[in-house]
Amino acid sequence: MPAISKDLQEEREKVNFNIEEFTNWFYGGIEKVEKKRSLEKLLLSDPDLNLSLDTSYLSYKEQYEEAIRRSTITYRKVIDLLKKTGGNQIKAGAVLEVLRSCMIGCINKEGDPLMLQFTMFLFMMFKLTNDEQKAEWLPKVLNCNILGTYAQTELGHGTNVRGLETTATYDPITKEFIINTPSLSAYKFWPGNMGHTVNYAVVLAQLYTKGQCYGIQPFIVPIRDLETHKPLPGITVGDIGNKMGYMTMNNGYLAFNNVRIPFKNLLMRNAKMLEDGTFIKPKISVLNYGAMSSMRNSILNDTAMMMSRAATIATRYSLVRRQSPINPNDPEPKIIEHKTQQYKVFVPLAKAIIYRIVSSYLDELFTQIQQESSSGNFDRLNELHALNCGLKAVMSEEGTKAIELCRLACGGHGYLKSAGFDSIYRLCTAAQTGEGENTVMHLQTARYLMKTFTKARNGEKLTEGVAYLSEFINLNGRRLIFDDSIRGILRAIQTAAASKIVIAWKHIEERKKNFTAEEAASYTGIELTRASELHCHTCLLQIAIVEIEKAIGKVSRALGEVLRNVLELYAVDTILKLSGDVLLFVNMTAEDVEKLQKRLENSLQFFRSTAIGIVDGFDFSDQILDSTLGAYDGNVYENLFAATKKSTLNDEEVNKSFHLYLKPFMKANL
């Protein structure tokens, strides 16, 4: 191991809180940290993986082949682990979370071509099947004897699931469904792992029986031969081609031409059908709700972890890189001494921590509400759904920006792939359109807010996350006087959110005079989106306040100070960024804003001495970070230069293109 750079050494010596305590808090307990570490070691230490190979120099096809190689090595270990946990996919969550983080972070940076197997495919085969189907399919899935994916999105339809065109028509004579792709826009398009990897898919299609359409239902459909891997008769399948990121995710297209599958391949946990073709509607239509919700929660956690990685890289680099003397004849300071740099790096750092807190909170809430649902209580489903949609949108957008900001904070070198930002940026931004396009997500949250405001007007009691709407009504048009405590900041943002919600509500009501309710809402879309954004910011801050206060009660005083400052920076930055909305509806003065700006600067100064402890406390191994700028040793220039050796162009002194093209070109005009 190379020596630690002096610059980082001296920073680490100044840390005055217990880093390991931070780590344990961040990951939710010492047992979780130990499990995380042992899993990472198990998955990453295998020399067969050959992780030192930089796959970004390979061709598209070679990258895919290498990804399959790495994934099969890794999933063999995962299968063993899952067997040890009893094959229960819920219990296996911890394994899979680490797996995802390793596959994205390190083993397969450009996406895991088997990822769907233990996420959406397993989830659907677990959630949408009846007992008989479970018995038949689950062992094959868990043992990877069949490889599968989940095929929802089509070329012509993404977020609007009802618009899907693939058909499954029941033939009561042969007791089969006939799957068809009626048009080019009906091609399944985008499902991960589908292009050349899997042999099964859970396919969503419009079910037709007895001449009638019963809407979208899920079917398990074999698509490739288990022995030869050739597409089965009637199946057209392939790779959708190169993307901004997830190059080895093997997203595919899939079309059906009279593909017949047996009756029992209709997944019948919810809807039921009789063999004669009689369709029995499910009691509630929350078909994919759980799966999508769970995927979105994973996205939030992934986003928080990617932000943490980006902030780690930017922080360490800023403590090593020296540039631009402050006084003309001074030596060049560490760039972190520039206030502008602190602002660029520490705000994303604080945000990363807050987002991790919120994502953990949502995980717990999700588990709670799932338990309520399985015992027949669906009351809080709508609230969770609204929270989950809007927060997915805000956090994926803000997370992407934060990663990009950290990258920009590293100047030109941040643009190098070896810096480690590029791949996580491309993964993170995908979440802005994946699992529900962000604007559609906001509009769903906004719809909930409109209904909730109507309830509040009628004096109904609201749940905690939206109770501020009732408080706002009680203000009776008086302007809130700004108070600069953390809860005062929350109240100010809530007031702005409530005001925007009310304005959107009024505009809808006005428009209803001339338009249908749906048209009125559609024409108010821009304001609804903004209302949802503001509401989400209130949720983030509210959850953060409660969770950090809880944590402060449990940790040491030194760590408590660190967490308090994380909340301070996050809260102050948030209200400053939202000041355009807040100022409209809250009595906040220019002096208040100046004071907040001062607090922001003070908070940054506090981070100046604690940030290295925090990012070390994230406990990312160098393998996970995979960054020349962010390695633990801080030997930035040595690492940067070492990475140039991986460029295949440097394998030869003179590239053949010189003799083929350059030399004749230079001589042509002599």
Place this chain on the structure above:
Amino acid sequence: MPAISKDLQEEREKVNFNIEEFTNWFYGGIEKVEKKRSLEKLLLSDPDLNLSLDTSYLSYKEQYEEAIRRSTITYRKVIDLLKKTGGNQIKAGAVLEVLRSCMIGCINKEGDPLMLQFTMFLFMMFKLTNDEQKAEWLPKVLNCNILGTYAQTELGHGTNVRGLETTATYDPITKEFIINTPSLSAYKFWPGNMGHTVNYAVVLAQLYTKGQCYGIQPFIVPIRDLETHKPLPGITVGDIGNKMGYMTMNNGYLAFNNVRIPFKNLLMRNAKMLEDGTFIKPKISVLNYGAMSSMRNSILNDTAMMMSRAATIATRYSLVRRQSPINPNDPEPKIIEHKTQQYKVFVPLAKAIIYRIVSSYLDELFTQIQQESSSGNFDRLNELHALNCGLKAVMSEEGTKAIELCRLACGGHGYLKSAGFDSIYRLCTAAQTGEGENTVMHLQTARYLMKTFTKARNGEKLTEGVAYLSEFINLNGRRLIFDDSIRGILRAIQTAAASKIVIAWKHIEERKKNFTAEEAASYTGIELTRASELHCHTCLLQIAIVEIEKAIGKVSRALGEVLRNVLELYAVDTILKLSGDVLLFVNMTAEDVEKLQKRLENSLQFFRSTAIGIVDGFDFSDQILDSTLGAYDGNVYENLFAATKKSTLNDEEVNKSFHLYLKPFMKANL
């Protein structure tokens, strides 16, 4: 040519202004349009280029080799063209502008490995040489008998040029300079085309003579053998490795170990040296000012053109894609009918046009001021420099966001490389750190603003772009009453900018009591940056107003209305986005903001019927756009599906990784 989609056809039929008139206005006259078209045809029509090959499927090395092949084909034509224009690089500007747009847009999406030849290398050899040197070198450069680049940035120093460490020590006995790289951080790192392509470089180094350092001077240094292309003795050179974008730009590293070059290789337009080693300082030290300024102007234009391309793709796609019925049982509308979609697409579209206008304005201003400088008048250099720095920062940041927004407006499909956003996003974002890191740029502009405010306080008359500071002082602390004309909007933003400038100025003054002036400014960095941002927004809007009013006086009424609406959307959106700052210092009410919001929506509605005409008027050929979603014919799904054929993974039905890895893996747990 495939039939035009009905969806686009019906839109085009509704356009009520003359598209060709728009094109001619946009490019500054019919002659320029004709020249642009004929050059594009000349450069792009060559079948040898084999442009239908999608290079993103190739390996890193193959991509470079293909880029060299395409560039040499293209530059042969360029040399002929330059000969026809008399070899004058200024006159050749139009050729080079189109070349850059073609190379980035279409011929070499990932950067042109010969790009520096006719930009920075030629520019430096033209600007920094004396007459003798010109006579010796220029013909070789213009004929491409030697290939060169400009080597400034080092591993340890980018924007802070004074910190460069490479040394050039004069040896009066042999009459040579000895070039050395004293440390790892002194390695030249990043110069484009340097890794394996060029054989010469203009190198910046600290000049030592007679035991004294005379600061940074430029030298022309041979680095590879013209016949064998091997690095010359003492030279270490190679590729810096993979990056987020510009993969074929061949950015390189370069180190010197006692490399001797003759006396005459010191470029002596400015500083002079005698053969005995006596150094004669230049009268003014604007060494690279012109080149950097010119590069930044190019960036602004490139940014505007890339934004225009992104907006074209998003607009056309939004007029074809159908999703999510507004009323439950209605057919699915074109997604452009959703207000939120109009907001996402049309604001970037308006911004693209405004940025193009501003970049053309700056080009003219730059030429003017250059003429003034060459006749010894340097008065307006500082103003231009400040404008150029800040606008580069704002426009590259906003441009990147606009492209990303257009991509997100295309949902999941926007993430496909074939959509056409990916490569331009990666190119555009590079401009945020390239040619001067954005924060450093803002701080330079802010420094100018601080000086200017001091002048204003002293009653000095200010130039047009900053005259609002004097007006602000004349307000004498009274709050501006908001008036909602376009100039009223400008005044409101100017008031906010002036207020922020004054606050930053005051905070510096306060801090000066305890710190040096430089420290005081450094500690006020965050506020200075914001002040510069706001100032730049005033400049953008001010230039836009003047230029669009000029244009409206010249064009047809129908086109005038289009331009007026472009300005309206840009101005209203700008003030709404900046409302947090404006509300602090201007008497603007919640009602004013609601009215602006209404105007925004009305303006979007106007764009609804005109946007297709505007984007057609940008006159991007399908080859330049290179987008499945944005092609002229609007056959989105056909184009998307056709692009999947280019995926090399689809060359075989079954990839070899199935037999090598997947099958054994599936069988292992049977």
